[in-house]
Amino acid sequence: MNNIGGCVRMKVLMSGNEAIARGAYECGVRFVAGYPGTPSTEIVETFAQYQDVYAEWSPNEKVALESGIGAALAGARATVVMKHVGVNVAADPLFTVSYTGTNGALVIITADDPSLHSSQNEQDNRNYAKFAKIPMLEPSDSEEARRYIKIAFEMSEMFDTPVFLRTTTRVSHSKSIVYPEAPLSREDALRLEVNPGKYVMVPINARHRREEVEKRIQRLKDFAETFSENKMELNNTETGIITSGMSYNYAKDAFPDLSYLKLGMVYPLPVKMIKKFASEVRKLYVVEELDPYIEEQVMAMGIKVIGKEVFPYTGEFDPGVIAASMGGSKQPVPASLPDISIPPRPPNLCPGCPHRGLFYVLGKLNVFVSGDIGCYTLSYMKPLEGLHSCICMGASIGMAHGMSKALGEKGRGRVVGVIGDSTFIHSGITSLLNSVYNKSDIVIVICDNRTTAMTGMQEHPATGFTLSGERTKELDFSALASALGVENIRIIDPYDLKSTRTVMKEELSKPGPSLIISRRSCVLFKRREKELRVPMRVNPETCIGCKLCLGLGCPPISWVKDGMTAKKGKGKRKKQEGVAKIDQELCIGCTLCQQVCKTGAIIEVNAE
Amino acid sequence: MMKKNVKNILMSGVGGQGILRASDILSMVAMESGLDVKKSEVHGMAQRGGCVTSHVRYGQKVYSPIARKGDVDILVSFEKLETLRYMDYMKPEGLVIINEREICPPSVNLGISDYPHDIVGTVSSIFSAVKVVDAGRLAKEAGDVRAENTILLGVLSAYLRLEVPLWLKVICESFPPKFVETNLEAFHLGRASQEQASQ
Ligand SMILES: Cc1ncc(C[n+]2csc(CCOP(=O)(O)OP(=O)(O)O)c2C)c(N)n1
Numbered sequence: 001m002n003n004i005g006g007c008v009r010m011k012v013l014m015s016g017n018e019a020i021a022r023g024a025y026e027c028g029v030r031f032v033a034g035y036p037g038t039p040s041t042e043i044v045e046t047f048a049q050y051q052d053v054y055a056e057w058s059p060n061e062k063v064a065l066e067s068g069i070g071a072a073l074a075g076a077r078a079t080v081v082m083k084h085v086g087v088n089v090a091a092d093p094l095f096t097v098s099y100t101g102t103n104g105a106l107v108i109i110t111a112d113d114p115s116l117h118s119s120q121n122e123q124d125n126r127n128y129a130k131f132a133k134i135p136m137l138e139p140s141d142s143e144e145a146r147r148y149i150k151i152a153f154e155m156s157e158m159f160d161t162p163v164f165l166r167t168t169t170r171v172s173h174s175k176s177i178v179y180p181e182a183p184l185s186r187e188d189a190l191r192l193e194v195n196p197g198k199y200v201m202v203p204i205n206a207r208h209r210r211e212e213v214e215k216r217i218q219r220l221k222d223f224a225e226t227f228s229e230n231k232m233e234l235n236n237t238e239t240g241i242i243t244s245g246m247s248y249n250y251a252k253d254a255f256p257d258l259s260y261l262k263l264g265m266v267y268p269l270p271v272k273m274i275k276k277f278a279s280e281v282r283k284l285y286v287v288e289e290l291d292p293y294i295e296e297q298v299m300a301m302g303i304k305v306i307g308k309e310v311f312p313y314t315g316e317f318d319p320g321v322i323a324a325s326m327g328g329s330k331q332p333v334p335a336s337l338p339d340i341s342i343p344p345r346p347p348n349l350c351p352g353c354p355h356r357g358l359f360y361v362l363g364k365l366n367v368f369v370s371g372d373i374g375c376y377t378l379s380y381m382k383p384l385e386g387l388h389s390c391i392c393m394g395a396s397i398g399m400a401h402g403m404s405k406a407l408g409e410k411g412r413g414r415v416v417g418v419i420g421d422s423t424f425i426h427s428g429i430t431s432l433l434n435s436v437y438n439k440s441d442i443v444i445v446i447c448d449n450r451t452t453a454m455t456g457m458q459e460h461p462a463t464g465f466t467l468s469g470e471r472t473k474e475l476d477f478s479a480l481a482s483a484l485g486v487e488n489i490r491i492i493d494p495y496d497l498k499s500t501r502t503v504m505k506e507e508l509s510k511p512g513p514s515l516i517i518s519r520r521s522c523v524l525f526k527r528r529e530k531e532l533r534v535p536m537r538v539n540p541e542t543c544i545g546c547k548l549c550l551g552l553g554c555p556p557i558s559w560v561k562d563g564m565t566a567k568k569g570k571g572k573r574k575k576q577e578g579v580a581k582i583d584q585e586l587c588i589g590c591t592l593c594q595q596v597c598k599t600g601a602i603i604e605v606n607a608e
Numbered sequence: 609m610m611k612k613n614v615k616n617i618l619m620s621g622v623g624g625q626g627i628l629r630a631s632d633i634l635s636m637v638a639m640e641s642g643l644d645v646k647k648s649e650v651h652g653m654a655q656r657g658g659c660v661t662s663h664v665r666y667g668q669k670v671y672s673p674i675a676r677k678g679d680v681d682i683l684v685s686f687e688k689l690e691t692l693r694y695m696d697y698m699k700p701e702g703l704v705i706i707n708e709r710e711i712c713p714p715s716v717n718l719g720i721s722d723y724p725h726d727i728v729g730t731v732s733s734i735f736s737a738v739k740v741v742d743a744g745r746l747a748k749e750a751g752d753v754r755a756e757n758t759i760l761l762g763v764l765s766a767y768l769r770l771e772v773p774l775w776l777k778v779i780c781e782s783f784p785p786k787f788v789e790t791n792l793e794a795f796h797l798g799r800a801s802q803e804q805a806s807q
Contacts (some may be wrong), residue, residue, distance in 0.1 A: 250671070
């Protein structure tokens with residue numbers, strides 16, 4: 001077992017995310033803030049298990065970073081945690097905290113997601129380091145993750161700069177052996193320091209700090225040359241590989257005998273070291289996932305290097321990808337397989353998911369549903385097809401607004417913006433205000449399932465609980481909306497299809513904006529109201545095989561072909577091919593299928 | 609070459625089947641045996657119902673946490689049809705352990721496609737080492753239908769050179785006290801099913 005806090009075993013299996021939290025704890029981190037996002041989420045969740053560390057969920061990544069900056073300016077060791085796209089949200093303070101410096105320590109953790117396992121894009125956040133002139137460390141496994149975050153704090157203090165720690169999904173979510181150390185007891189130099197020249201970024205001061213940034217980068221470049229985590233391994237010098245992070249492991253796996261320059265710090269790069277390494281080997285490769293980030297800088301040093309001409313730009317690597325790209329390694333030969341079609345298994349809304357009823361209704365209205373990011377995004381798929389766009393968190397309301405303005409009369413009653421509760425808090429509030437201010441003709445729906453479901457049930461300001469499980473004020477969406485000036489506010493229960501449809505139609509017929517709060521707890525939610533719900537079953541005698549219930553896309557409902565082509569008798573269809581069936585172990589009794597069934601064939605399990 | 613010593617195990621199945629817990633346990637047993645170990649899975653979009661895989665690799669020194677195609681020694685498929693999805697990861701001489709459990713994907717539920725027929729036959733036509741397990745029945749026997757994952761660990765353990773006492777120790781540490789006994793029983797039942805089979 002991973003023994004968190006207190007006494008520890010010599011050797012523990014930890015994910016990269018757990019190891020980051022462990023390392024930060026060991027070196028006395030005082031303040032942690034983040035917004036959930038795969039693959040970064042467990043970092044903040046692990047901090048919550050360390051009694052002596054203050055950690056919180058922020059409403060979004062910008063607030064997280066700004067809070068982290070404040071804590072660091074007060075002299076603390078602070079870290080902020082987000083997925084790659086979270087840095088886009090936090091980019092505004094990011095670029096300028098690079099100018100002010102941090103006083104204490106500030107480490108920004110960005111977890112990138114090559115292959116888009118759970119993301120809307122595949123951006124390479126190493127570019128942010130270079131763009132914002134902030135040094136970046138990149139661990140390749142859990143033990144390095146634990147050690148590197150400590151180095152990151154020290155560098156932040158030493159150079160008065162924020163420091164990035166970048167992981168990728170495979171580093172964050174793989175487990176490997178970690179050797180925990182006892183936490184340091186250290187005193188933060190906490191105090192309020194007033195230094196307007198350094199912290200008030202008006203042009204005259206910022207111009208000065210801008211110069212300081214360049215000086216700092218120069219000092220960091222010198223540091224990089226002797227940094228102990230930039231390591232040269234000279235073996236077979238026929239071929240050399242420059243790499244970092246998880247790619248190092250993939251390459252070592254495929255080519256254990258080649259020479260390596262493993263970069264623990266990917267910004268700034270150690271120019272002299274790279275030139276030295278290049279001179280030691282005959283043929284030089286850069287092995288990196290996503291952008292040719294290192295490659296382009298090495299080329300700019302005037303060094304001949306092979307990179308994206310052989311390696312893919314997209315998707316994550318594995319040892320096989322590297323071996324195939326470089327050639328010359330003995331590749332394992334998989335068994336030859338017959339050509340069989342395997343039905344796909346995409347993620348689906350859970351049985352009893354409250355989003356299902358709402359999107360079933362939306363999919364049947366002739367409207368454009370401007371969607372957002374969360375579990376509910378899955379309703380774009382067949383058979384619900386109740387969501388028609390998704391760009392980034394918070395985009396739904398703004399896009400619906402622009403669309404309805406552009407369409408004018410043609411768009412009346414035709415544009416709906418749908419947003420999750422956590423997403424609304426993250427970045428929907430200002431656009432709701434905008435839709436009031438600019439008199440938008442749209443209906444906005446908050447799918448309020450009382451939690452941040454997609455990323456695994458995190459608390460947020462409308463749940464009434466903090467990260468550590470303490471009670472706090474609970475945001476009231478309708479009070480907020482009326483304060484913003486929304487006049488039509490309705491609350492619906494998405495388990496009630498009829499009233500959901502009625503309310504939706506009523507609000508679509510009014511001049512907007514209207515706000516509908518579709519409220520029902522996520523089925524996986526831990527504080528869900530205990531309800532006595534009885535699973536459903538299909539009465540095969542009265543089922544006419546119309547497949548209406550299958551239109552809900554609910555996992556327990558399936559179709560059984562029964563080979564009866566011409567059933568006779570009451571209510572039977574002439575050419576009935578089968579009946580619906582409900583798996584009682586999976587059904588939670590939300591009754592949506594009962595509501596859509598036209599023949600009353602869906603009944604409670606124990607009904608006669 | 610040291611790479612030869614790395615054992616590659618791939619677990620596949622569907623969200624909610626306990627694959628992550630099972631691969632954690634396997635990894636910890638390997639670690640307790642004094643070996644280097646890495647494991648990797650991807651979780652995210654699939655809260656429930658999507659495909660789940662977990663790679664576990666152990667040996668003297670392990671670099672990559674994921675195995676490459678054609679390099680997996682043992683595939684443990686917690687769900688029957690999921691076996692087919694990962695056959696290209698297998699070494700031709702590898703062992704395939706198939707749980708009889710069938711969980712229909714959405715397209716099968718909707719009547720659009722069929723659940724593939726005779727999966728065991730298909731797999732057996734490619735690999736000579738195939739073991740089929742009814743983990744659901746054995747789990748019921750052990751006293752908890754949710755212990756299918758531990759049954760499969762018991763089955764797997766019969767083909768690995770990791771010591772039984774270490775398995776038992778890690779299992780004891782991995783479950784809340786009230787579930788330990790059934791899981792120990794499940795492990796034994798799973799393992800015994802193979803010992804009998806090979807007699
Ligand atoms: C900028 C950014 N931060 C974080 C994420 C990760 N993420 C995707 S959806 C989501 C929240 C979903 O919660 P909610 O809106 O309540 O919908 P639910 O999943 O509960 O239906 C998060 C945190 C992201 N995609 N982009």
